[in-house]
Amino acid sequence: MSTFDWKKILQIGLIGGIVGVLIALVGMVEEFNERDIIAGTLTMGWTMLILTVLVMAYFVAGTVKAHSWLNVAAGALSGAVFSVVMSLLTWMVDSFDLRQTLVNASPSLVKILTFEQGIPNGLITLIVAGIVVGAVGSAIFILPERIRKAVTLGLGMVAFLGLMQDIIQVSLAGFEGLSDAIAWMFGRGIENGLSVAGAITVFLVVSVSNLLWDTNAPKVNARIEKLPQKSRRSLKWFGYGMLFLVIIYLPAILGLYLTEVVNSTGLFILMGLGLNIVVGFAGLLDLGYVAFYAIGAYTVGVLTNLSGELTSSFGWNFWFALPAAVALAVIAGVMLGIPVLNMRGDYLAIVTLGFGEIIRILALSDFLKPHIGGSQGIVNIPPPKFLEVLVNNPQTLYYFIVAGAVLALFTSQRLRDSRLGRSWKALREDEDVAQAMGINLVATKLMAFATGAAFSGLSGSILAVKLGTIYPHSFALLISINVLALIIVGGMGSIPGVFVGGLLLAGVPELLREFAEYRLLIYGALLVVMMQVRPEGFWPEATHKRELHEADEEARLTAEGQEA
Amino acid sequence: MASILSAKNVTKQFGGLTAVNNLSVEIPEQSISSIIGPNGAGKTTFFNCITGFYTPEMGEIVFNGNRIDGLRSDQVTRLGISRTYQNIRLFSNLTAIENIMVGFEPHLKTNWFDAVVRTPRYHKDEQAAHEEAIKFLRFVGLAGLGDQVARNLPYGAQRRLEIARALASRPGLLLLDEPTAGMNPNETLEMMHFIRNLRDSLGITILLIEHDMRLVMGISEQVTVLDFGEKIAEGLPKEIQTNPRVIEAYLGRGAATEGMATAHEMTSKKKAS
Numbered sequence: 001m002s003t004f005d006w007k008k009i010l011q012i013g014l015i016g017g018i019v020g021v022l023i024a025l026v027g028m029v030e031e032f033n034e035r036d037i038i039a040g041t042l043t044m045g046w047t048m049l050i051l052t053v054l055v056m057a058y059f060v061a062g063t064v065k066a067h068s069w070l071n072v073a074a075g076a077l078s079g080a081v082f083s084v085v086m087s088l089l090t091w092m093v094d095s096f097d098l099r100q101t102l103v104n105a106s107p108s109l110v111k112i113l114t115f116e117q118g119i120p121n122g123l124i125t126l127i128v129a130g131i132v133v134g135a136v137g138s139a140i141f142i143l144p145e146r147i148r149k150a151v152t153l154g155l156g157m158v159a160f161l162g163l164m165q166d167i168i169q170v171s172l173a174g175f176e177g178l179s180d181a182i183a184w185m186f187g188r189g190i191e192n193g194l195s196v197a198g199a200i201t202v203f204l205v206v207s208v209s210n211l212l213w214d215t216n217a218p219k220v221n222a223r224i225e226k227l228p229q230k231s232r233r234s235l236k237w238f239g240y241g242m243l244f245l246v247i248i249y250l251p252a253i254l255g256l257y258l259t260e261v262v263n264s265t266g267l268f269i270l271m272g273l274g275l276n277i278v279v280g281f282a283g284l285l286d287l288g289y290v291a292f293y294a295i296g297a298y299t300v301g302v303l304t305n306l307s308g309e310l311t312s313s314f315g316w317n318f319w320f321a322l323p324a325a326v327a328l329a330v331i332a333g334v335m336l337g338i339p340v341l342n343m344r345g346d347y348l349a350i351v352t353l354g355f356g357e358i359i360r361i362l363a364l365s366d367f368l369k370p371h372i373g374g375s376q377g378i379v380n381i382p383p384p385k386f387l388e389v390l391v392n393n394p395q396t397l398y399y400f401i402v403a404g405a406v407l408a409l410f411t412s413q414r415l416r417d418s419r420l421g422r423s424w425k426a427l428r429e430d431e432d433v434a435q436a437m438g439i440n441l442v443a444t445k446l447m448a449f450a451t452g453a454a455f456s457g458l459s460g461s462i463l464a465v466k467l468g469t470i471y472p473h474s475f476a477l478l479i480s481i482n483v484l485a486l487i488i489v490g491g492m493g494s495i496p497g498v499f500v501g502g503l504l505l506a507g508v509p510e511l512l513r514e515f516a517e518y519r520l521l522i523y524g525a526l527l528v529v530m531m532q533v534r535p536e537g538f539w540p541e542a543t544h545k546r547e548l549h550e551a552d553e554e555a556r557l558t559a560e561g562q563e564a
Numbered sequence: 565m566a567s568i569l570s571a572k573n574v575t576k577q578f579g580g581l582t583a584v585n586n587l588s589v590e591i592p593e594q595s596i597s598s599i600i601g602p603n604g605a606g607k608t609t610f611f612n613c614i615t616g617f618y619t620p621e622m623g624e625i626v627f628n629g630n631r632i633d634g635l636r637s638d639q640v641t642r643l644g645i646s647r648t649y650q651n652i653r654l655f656s657n658l659t660a661i662e663n664i665m666v667g668f669e670p671h672l673k674t675n676w677f678d679a680v681v682r683t684p685r686y687h688k689d690e691q692a693a694h695e696e697a698i699k700f701l702r703f704v705g706l707a708g709l710g711d712q713v714a715r716n717l718p719y720g721a722q723r724r725l726e727i728a729r730a731l732a733s734r735p736g737l738l739l740l741d742e743p744t745a746g747m748n749p750n751e752t753l754e755m756m757h758f759i760r761n762l763r764d765s766l767g768i769t770i771l772l773i774e775h776d777m778r779l780v781m782g783i784s785e786q787v788t789v790l791d792f793g794e795k796i797a798e799g800l801p802k803e804i805q806t807n808p809r810v811i812e813a814y815l816g817r818g819a820a821t822e823g824m825a826t827a828h829e830m831t832s833k834k835k836a837s
Contacts, residue, residue, distance in 0.1 A: 411680055418679030419672045419689060422658075426666045429655035436615055438641040438670035438733055447676060543659050543713055 079134015
C-alpha cells in the first residue's frame, strides 16, 4: 500500500478545496449560476467547481503508482476532501454573517451549494457529489490514452458550445434550413446552453469522431505517403484551396459580430507575428512593442484625417499613408534598437518598457497636442477605398486584415528558414557564440527590431481605419503584455503558436465579454497553470528534419565504415 | 616554417589582476600547438584575446598578416579563426545540422530580400550551407544524428559537433579549448587521433588548450607553458617534460629539484587540484 500516498492526496484535495472556496467567494459560482451550459441541468457556476474537482482528481490519480481501482479511490478521496471544505464554507456562510468582508458569502450562495435542500441534507448531497466527481476525474486518468483524449475533447466541446450558445445561435439565425436543428440542439431560445439531447449528441459526435480519427489517422497518412508524388501534390493544393474558400466565405458565415471578433483577434495575431520575430526568434525581450502599434496608427491618423482640428492637414490617401506608417514604425524600431544593442534580458526589457511608455505619454502630451490631438486623440479617420469598395465595415476590413496577416505569415516563415532566421535563433541561444560564428550582431538585431516593428506598424495602421478614431489610451502597456503572453502561450518562436495563442488570449476573451469582471482572473490563472504544466506552449516550435532519409543514411554509414 | 599567428607582448588585465602578462607566441602554419599551464594561468583568456572576446591592453596579435587584436569576434572569424569552448557552448535548441549551418555563416551572402523572395542566391546559399553541414557532420562521425536537437546529444557527440561547427567556417586556424575535458582515456585517445586527422586532411593549423598531458605530449609539435599569465617555457614536448620551471609550476619547488616528474604525475596532480 506504499503507493497510496495519503498525505499527498489529502494535500491536493485541500488545495482543490481552497480553489473551490476562492471561486465561490469571488462570486463566480453565484454569478455564473444564471448561465446554463446544459439547459436546466448544469449551470456554468457548477461547471467551474466540477472542472476544479476533475482536474484535481486527475492529478491525484497521477500520484498513485498503480493502474486500478486504487487510482479511482484516491480521486474519490480527494473529491471528498474538496466537498468537505466546500461544506465547511457553506456552513460558515450560513451560520455567520460574513458579508461585511466577503460580499459574495451570501444566502444565495448557500442555496446553490446545498442544492436548495437546506443545511444538513444539502451538505450530504454535496459531499456525495464531490466523491462521485472525484472518482470520475480519476477514472478519466486510468482510461487508455486514446479514449481519454476523446472523452476530454467531447466534454470540452460540450462546455464550449454551451458557453457560446447565444453567439452561435445569433450567427446561424440567417440560415433558414438550420433553424430546426438549432432549436433542437439549443432549445427554443428561452433557456440558454445546450439542450440535454444536444449535449449528448455533441459529446458523442465529438468523442467518437476523434476516436475514429485517432485510430485511422496513421493508416490514412500511410496511404497518402504511398500516393505518387503528383497526386500528393494535388491533394495538398486541394487542401489549400479548401482553406482559401473557408477564409473567403468566413465573414459571410460568421455574421457581423463574430467577424468583428475575428478582426480584433487578427490584429493581435499580426502583432504577435511581429513580436514573435523579436522575442521568439531573436530572444530580445521587448516590452514596449505597443509603441510601434501606436506609431503606425498615429501616422495613418495624422496623414489621412479630415477633421481639421490638427494644425497640419495632409489629407493623404490611405494607400500612401500605409507605407509611410510602416516605414516610420521601422525607423522607430531601428532607433530603439541602436541604444539597446548591448543590453540583454531584463535590462533590455526595462528599457523597451520605458520606450513604450514614452511613446504613449508623447501621444498624451500637450506639447504634441496641436499635431496629434493629445488626450482627445484623432477623430474622423476616413475609411480607405479599395477598388471603389469602401473598407469600413467588419466584413470588408476582415479581408484587409487577412491580407496583412498572410503577408506577415509568409514573410516571417521565409525569414525563419533563411540565413537570417538561423542567425536570430543562434543569437537567442548564445549571443557571444553567435557573434564568434561570424554573425554581425548589430545588423541581425536591428533586422529583428525592424521586422517586428513593421508588422506592428501595419497592425496599427489597420486599427486606425478600423476604429476611425484613435486615443492614446488605446496603446496601454497591457497590449504589449497581451501580445507577449499570446506568444508564450502559443509557444515561443512558433508561427502556428502565434495563431493558437491569438485565438486563446485575444479571441476567446472577446467572446466571453459578458464575463468581463472575471476575465483577467481567469486569464491570470490560465497563464500560471500553463507555465506549470506546459511551459513550451500549446504549439511549440518544431525542429526541422534536414538530414537525408534513412536509406541514404545506411549507405553512408557503410561507406564510412569502409573508409575507417 | 612560417607562422600563421603571432602574438607580441600581449597583456590583458582585469582590474588589478593581470591575466595574461607580456605574452609572445608564434604558431607555425599547419602545426598542432598546445598551450598548457595550471588552472588560472591565463590560457582561456589568451584564447579570448585572439578571438575578439577580449581586447588586450597592450601588445599586438597578427593573423595571416592582419592585425586582429581589437577586432570584434565576428570579424576575427571572417578572417579565418574559429574556436570551441571549454564548457561546450552549442546552440542547444537548434538541431545538429542547424548548428553547423550557423557556422557556415561567413560564406553566405543572402540578405532579407533574397530570403523573402527566394532569389537564386537564396537557393544557392541554402544548398551550399546544407551540403557543407552534411559534409562536416559525416566528417566528425555524427552521421544520422543531424536532426537531433543539440542538447539531446551525448556529451562526446556534443564536443564533436562543436568542432564541426567551428570547421564549417573553413578556418585557417582552429582553437580548441580543452577538447577532451570530461572524457575517459579511450575517448581521449580517439580525440587525439581525430585532431591529428583534422590537421592532416584539412591542412589547417590547430592550437589547443589541454590538461591531459598524454594528449598534449602525444600530438603537439610545439608546447607553450603559461603560469600566472606569463610564458615560462616553450618548445618540443620532450623539452617541456624535463624543464624544471614547468615541473615547479605544476608540482611545486620540492618536486622540481628532484626533477623526476613524469607526464603522468603532472596529469594526476592536475586532476587532484
